[in-house]
Amino acid sequence: MELKILEKLNKVPDYRVGNGIRHVLSDVLMIALLTFLSNGDSYASMHIFGVTHEEELKKYLSLPHGIPSQDTFEHIFAKLTPKALSSVLRECIGDMRAVATEKGLSRMLVGVDGKTLRGSKCLGKKAKHIVTAFASELRIVLGETATDEKSNEITAIPKLLEMFCQKGMIITIDAMGTQTNIADTIIRMKADYVLSVKMNQPTLFNDVSVAMESLEYNATGENKAKLKEAGLYERTAEKGHGRYEVRKCYLSFDLSLLSTAVEWKGITGFGVIVSKRENLSKADSIPIIHREYFIFSVKGTNATEMLHIKRSHWAIENNLHWSLDVTLREDASRARLDYAPVNLNILRKEALYLVRDDYSFKASAKGKLYRCSLSLDYALTVLGVK
Numbered sequence: 001m002e003l004k005i006l007e008k009l010n011k012v013p014d015y016r017v018g019n020g021i022r023h024v025l026s027d028v029l030m031i032a033l034l035t036f037l038s039n040g041d042s043y044a045s046m047h048i049f050g051v052t053h054e055e056e057l058k059k060y061l062s063l064p065h066g067i068p069s070q071d072t073f074e075h076i077f078a079k080l081t082p083k084a085l086s087s088v089l090r091e092c093i094g095d096m097r098a099v100a101t102e103k104g105l106s107r108m109l110v111g112v113d114g115k116t117l118r119g120s121k122c123l124g125k126k127a128k129h130i131v132t133a134f135a136s137e138l139r140i141v142l143g144e145t146a147t148d149e150k151s152n153e154i155t156a157i158p159k160l161l162e163m164f165c166q167k168g169m170i171i172t173i174d175a176m177g178t179q180t181n182i183a184d185t186i187i188r189m190k191a192d193y194v195l196s197v198k199m200n201q202p203t204l205f206n207d208v209s210v211a212m213e214s215l216e217y218n219a220t221g222e223n224k225a226k227l228k229e230a231g232l233y234e235r236t237a238e239k240g241h242g243r244y245e246v247r248k249c250y251l252s253f254d255l256s257l258l259s260t261a262v263e264w265k266g267i268t269g270f271g272v273i274v275s276k277r278e279n280l281s282k283a284d285s286i287p288i289i290h291r292e293y294f295i296f297s298v299k300g301t302n303a304t305e306m307l308h309i310k311r312s313h314w315a316i317e318n319n320l321h322w323s324l325d326v327t328l329r330e331d332a333s334r335a336r337l338d339y340a341p342v343n344l345n346i347l348r349k350e351a352l353y354l355v356r357d358d359y360s361f362k363a364s365a366k367g368k369l370y371r372c373s374l375s376l377d378y379a380l381t382v383l384g385v386k
Helices: 005-010 025-037 043-052 070-079 082-091 096-102 150-164 178-189 202-218 221-229 303-313 316-326 340-356 366-373 375-384
Strands: 106-117 127-136 140-147 169-173 193-196 232-239 245-251 269-279 290-296
Touching: 005 025, 005 082, 025 070, 025 193, 025 340, 025 366, 025 375, 043 070, 082 140, 082 303, 106 150, 106 316, 106 340, 127 150, 127 221, 127 316, 127 340, 140 150, 140 340, 150 178, 169 303, 178 193, 178 303, 193 202, 193 245, 193 303, 193 316, 202 269, 202 290, 221 232, 232 303, 245 303, 269 303, 290 303, 303 316, 340 366, 366 375
Parallel strands: 106 169, 169 193
Antiparallel strands: 106 127, 127 140, 193 290, 232 245, 245 269, 269 290
């Protein structure tokens, strides 16, 4: 890690003023992060974890008045501005082009997607919805912003893009984010986009679907071979987990087929991925066919690369959101007061990144978290403290 986690936490600005401050903010954040690493999931868990390991923690933390109470943890996370916490934890992204180059990546794929914190909903209050940017191949969270409901993603995404978007990135977003102003923002920041197309853009959807259905219908025999040679067609097949799935990608760079093409800044083409999934465990199962249409601004691309780009978008769902719910039990959290749900979401994502970035012990993220719960020494090693 470029910067030790405790050094990062020490840089989080403290919103509290006056002489009544008893606990150091970085101590509170560190104990909370260690609690998440050790399979704890509540304010009570944070207090219990701290009390249990107080003597060892004193070697690394100030703890001028011992371990904070459960109520203190709740109050601090409710009032701490998420932007202050997120900006410090995400400042390590720096120039992501250098990171990508070091990893041998010519382009950085970044998925933008939202997740509702279901446990944050209570009487008269909507659940918090977090929109996150996730570098799929590096498994790094680049930024996040909160909204009160899913429909507000449209206004949240441009603000999120301003935090991290850089030249060399390819931003993938589902249909909710397929808006001309979002495309404008991405191009203005010298990145590229791949945006899903659905009926929330009816004219665009009709033009893309008609053009792709015609291309797919005529893609037989020799014509399909020519499409493949031109980089306009690719097919992949996978078998596993009792399923057999075939994906076919068709592309077109003929923007004259889109009546609204002029409205989409930087657009270079459009396409469709046709997925056919069969359940091998049931002899009489009916194959499921799904078509996903999209537009893109990526220059010099082909169907093979586009299959990879579109597939990588789901990493934010499979490697981040799923892990938050299943591994760290986020949906079960009942933190609801003010900023608390968002701040705890940020710390959970940091915990996931840290265990995945640790190679001192070979196990899944869940296995590493379990080992953290058994060994404070290992948890501190994951944090880079020891």
